[in-house]
Amino acid sequence: MRLKDVIVGAVMAGAGIAYLRMAAVLPERDGVDAGTVPTILAWMMIGLGLIELVSALRRPPATQAETRAATSGLVTVGLTLLLIAGFIAALRPLGFPIATAIYLFLQFLVLTPKSASRSVPLYAGLAAVSSVIIFATFRYAFDLLLPAGPLVAWLN
Amino acid sequence: MFDLLIQGFAAVLSLKIFLLMTAGVAVGIVFGAVPGLTAVMAIALCLPMTYGLGPAAGISLLIALFVGATSGGLISAILLKIPGTPSSIATTFDGAPMMEKGEGAKALGAGIVFSFLGTIASIAALAFIAPSLAKVALSFGPHEYFAIAVFSLTLIATLSSGSMAKGVFAGVLGFAVSTVGIAPVDATARFTFGNVELNAGFSILTVLVGMFAVAEVIKVAESARHPVDGGAAPQPVKIKGFGFSMAEFLGQIPNAFRSALIGIGIGILPGIGAGTSNIIAYIAAKKRSKTPEEFGKGTLEGVVASETANNAGIGGAMIPLLTLGIPGDAVTAIMLGGLMIHGIQPGPMLFITQAPLVYTIFAALIVSAVLMLVLEFWGLRIFIKLLAIPKHILLPVILVLCAVGAFGLASRIFDIWTILGFGVLGYAFVKAGIPTAPFIIGFILGPMAETSFRRGLQLSRGDYTGFLTNPISGTFLALAVVSIAWQLWGEYRASRGPVTANPLKLGGEE
Structure with missing residues (x-):
C-alpha cells in the first residue's frame, strides 16, 4: 500500500462527493437541467478516485528516500x-x-x-x-x- | 488569399506592432531558455499587457512570445545540457555532446536555422490546411462539437499522465471548475455561494496564471534552499556565418523534411505537442540514419531532427485552434484565452467574419520566425547572460507580475486571491502526480461540451442516441473509446511485464 497515493485517491473521491452534494441542491427542471452535467462529472470523479484508491492499495510502499524527497522543502x-x-x-x-x-x-x-x-x-x-x-x-x-x-x- | 496575406503583413509590419513583436520574441526566447520558465508563463504574464492593444497588436505579441519561447529552449539545451522547455529534450541528446566536442557553434547554428525552417513549413501547412478544414467545420452542429470536445479531452487525459485515472480526473475536475457561474441554456446560477464575483465563473487568465506561473513559483520554493540542478555556467560561443557548411545543410534536408512532417502531424493532434514531437522525430532520424551509432555522441542529425520538429508543431497546433476553437495543449489554450479576451471566438466562422485577422495571424507567425532567426544569432550573448539570473530573484518578481496581471482583469483583489488558490491547486497536482494540461483543457472545453450536449439533446428531443447515429459525432466518440481502451491496454501490459518508456508520455505537460 502506498500511503501518498491512497490519500490522493481518497481526496479525488472526496472532491467528487462534495461536488455531488453541491450539484444535488441545484434547482431541478424536466429533462436535462443545470445539475445534469455536474452530477455526471461528480460520479466520474468518485469513480476515478475509487479506481486510484484501489490501485494505490496494490502498489508497494514508498521507500524512505522517496518519502524524504516528498516532504523536504x-x-x-x-x-x-x-x-x-x-x-x-x-x-x-x-x-x-x-x-x-x-x-x-x-x-x-x-x-x-x-x-x-x-x-x-x-x-x-x-x-x-x-x-x-x-x-x-x-x-x-x-x-x-x-x-x-x-x-x-x-x-x- | 494573397490580398489578405498582404493586408496581414501591412498590419504586422507597422512600427508599433513590429517593435512589440521584436520585444515579444526576445522575451519568449528568454523564457524558453531559462529552465523553469515556460512559454505558458511568458504568454500568461504578457496577456494583461495586451488589453490596451488592438486585436492585431495583442495577438501578434502573443504569437511572437509563442515562437520565441518554443525555440529558446535550444540555447540552454546545448549550452547547459538542460532543456529550457520539454520541446528541446531531444536537443540535449546531441547538442550537449557537440558542445563538449567544441562544435557548440555548429549545434546552435543548425538548431536556430532548422527551428526557423520548421516554423516556416508549419505556417505553410497552416495556411493551406486551415481554410479547407474550416469549410468542413462550418457544417458541424452541437452533436459534432460535443463529440470533438470529448475526444480531445480523452486524448489529452490519457496521453499526458502516467496514470489514466489521474489524467482523466484532471480533465473532469477542470470541466467541473468551469461549471461555476451562470449555466448555459437556462441561466441558473451554480456554485457561486451568493458571491457576485463568481457569477461569470473563473476567468481563464486567473486559472492559467495560477496553475502554471504561481504553482511554478511554489514548486521552485520547495527546492530553492537546496538546489540540485545548479548546472554548469554557460560557456561563451562565437558563431561564424551559420556555423555549418552548405554541404552539411543540404545533407540535412531529407531529415528536416521528415521531422517537419512529424512535428506538424503531432502538433495537429490534441494533447501531444512539441514536447513529444521532438523525441519522435529524433527516434525516426536515428532509425533512418546511415550512422545511427553516432546518435547521442554529438551528431548534427539529432539536433536538426529535434529542433525542426518542435517548431513545426507551432503551425500544426494552430490548425485545430483556429478552425475548431480547440486548443491542443496548454500553450494553445492560453492563446485561445488571448483571442477571447480580444473578443475573437476561434472556429470556422472566424475565416469568414474575420478573414483579415486570420491572415494577420499567419503574417505574424512568419515575421516572428524571421525575428527569432535574427535575434537568436545576434542576441545570443545577451541571452546567455540572462541565463545566469538566479531563480530566487527572478521568480518573486514574476509572481508580482502575475498579481498585476490578475488585478488588471477587473481591478479586483479577488482575482489575485484566485490565482493564489489555483496556484496551490497546481502545486497539489504536482505533489499528487496529477497532470495539469488536462485540467486546463477540461476547463476550456467544458462549457463548449456542456452547451453542445444540451443543445444537441434539444435538437434530438432528448434522444441520446443522436450523438452516436450522427456519423462525425459517432466517429469521434468511438475514437474517444479507442483512446481509453488503448491506454487501459498499455497499463495492463505495463503491470504484467517490465516497464518500457512510452515516448508519447513525455509530451503531455507543456
Whole structure:
C-alpha cells in the first residue's frame, strides 16, 4: 500500500462527493437541467478516485528516500505561501509599491539557497527598484490603477 | 488569399506592432531558455499587457512570445545540457555532446536555422490546411462539437499522465471548475455561494496564471534552499556565418523534411505537442540514419531532427485552434484565452467574419520566425547572460507580475486571491502526480461540451442516441473509446511485464 497515493485517491473521491452534494441542491427542471452535467462529472470523479484508491492499495510502499524527497522543502513552501497571502492582504492598506517592496525583500531572503550569501542591502535595493519600475510601468504606461495606499496623494 | 496575406503583413509590419513583436520574441526566447520558465508563463504574464492593444497588436505579441519561447529552449539545451522547455529534450541528446566536442557553434547554428525552417513549413501547412478544414467545420452542429470536445479531452487525459485515472480526473475536475457561474441554456446560477464575483465563473487568465506561473513559483520554493540542478555556467560561443557548411545543410534536408512532417502531424493532434514531437522525430532520424551509432555522441542529425520538429508543431497546433476553437495543449489554450479576451471566438466562422485577422495571424507567425532567426544569432550573448539570473530573484518578481496581471482583469483583489488558490491547486497536482494540461483543457472545453450536449439533446428531443447515429459525432466518440481502451491496454501490459518508456508520455505537460 502506498500511503501518498491512497490519500490522493481518497481526496479525488472526496472532491467528487462534495461536488455531488453541491450539484444535488441545484434547482431541478424536466429533462436535462443545470445539475445534469455536474452530477455526471461528480460520479466520474468518485469513480476515478475509487479506481486510484484501489490501485494505490496494490502498489508497494514508498521507500524512505522517496518519502524524504516528498516532504523536504515544505517549510520554505509554507513560508512562501504565507508571504504571498500577506502580500495580497496588504495590497489595499499599504498600497502596491510598499507591499510589493516588502514582499520581494522577504521572498528573496526566504528563497536564497543555503550555499549562497544573503546580501540584505542588495535585496532591499532590488526589491525597491523592482516595485517602483513595475508600479510606474503599469500605472503610467498601461493606465492600470494599482492600489497606491498611503502614497495615493503623491502617485495618482 | 494573397490580398489578405498582404493586408496581414501591412498590419504586422507597422512600427508599433513590429517593435512589440521584436520585444515579444526576445522575451519568449528568454523564457524558453531559462529552465523553469515556460512559454505558458511568458504568454500568461504578457496577456494583461495586451488589453490596451488592438486585436492585431495583442495577438501578434502573443504569437511572437509563442515562437520565441518554443525555440529558446535550444540555447540552454546545448549550452547547459538542460532543456529550457520539454520541446528541446531531444536537443540535449546531441547538442550537449557537440558542445563538449567544441562544435557548440555548429549545434546552435543548425538548431536556430532548422527551428526557423520548421516554423516556416508549419505556417505553410497552416495556411493551406486551415481554410479547407474550416469549410468542413462550418457544417458541424452541437452533436459534432460535443463529440470533438470529448475526444480531445480523452486524448489529452490519457496521453499526458502516467496514470489514466489521474489524467482523466484532471480533465473532469477542470470541466467541473468551469461549471461555476451562470449555466448555459437556462441561466441558473451554480456554485457561486451568493458571491457576485463568481457569477461569470473563473476567468481563464486567473486559472492559467495560477496553475502554471504561481504553482511554478511554489514548486521552485520547495527546492530553492537546496538546489540540485545548479548546472554548469554557460560557456561563451562565437558563431561564424551559420556555423555549418552548405554541404552539411543540404545533407540535412531529407531529415528536416521528415521531422517537419512529424512535428506538424503531432502538433495537429490534441494533447501531444512539441514536447513529444521532438523525441519522435529524433527516434525516426536515428532509425533512418546511415550512422545511427553516432546518435547521442554529438551528431548534427539529432539536433536538426529535434529542433525542426518542435517548431513545426507551432503551425500544426494552430490548425485545430483556429478552425475548431480547440486548443491542443496548454500553450494553445492560453492563446485561445488571448483571442477571447480580444473578443475573437476561434472556429470556422472566424475565416469568414474575420478573414483579415486570420491572415494577420499567419503574417505574424512568419515575421516572428524571421525575428527569432535574427535575434537568436545576434542576441545570443545577451541571452546567455540572462541565463545566469538566479531563480530566487527572478521568480518573486514574476509572481508580482502575475498579481498585476490578475488585478488588471477587473481591478479586483479577488482575482489575485484566485490565482493564489489555483496556484496551490497546481502545486497539489504536482505533489499528487496529477497532470495539469488536462485540467486546463477540461476547463476550456467544458462549457463548449456542456452547451453542445444540451443543445444537441434539444435538437434530438432528448434522444441520446443522436450523438452516436450522427456519423462525425459517432466517429469521434468511438475514437474517444479507442483512446481509453488503448491506454487501459498499455497499463495492463505495463503491470504484467517490465516497464518500457512510452515516448508519447513525455509530451503531455507543456
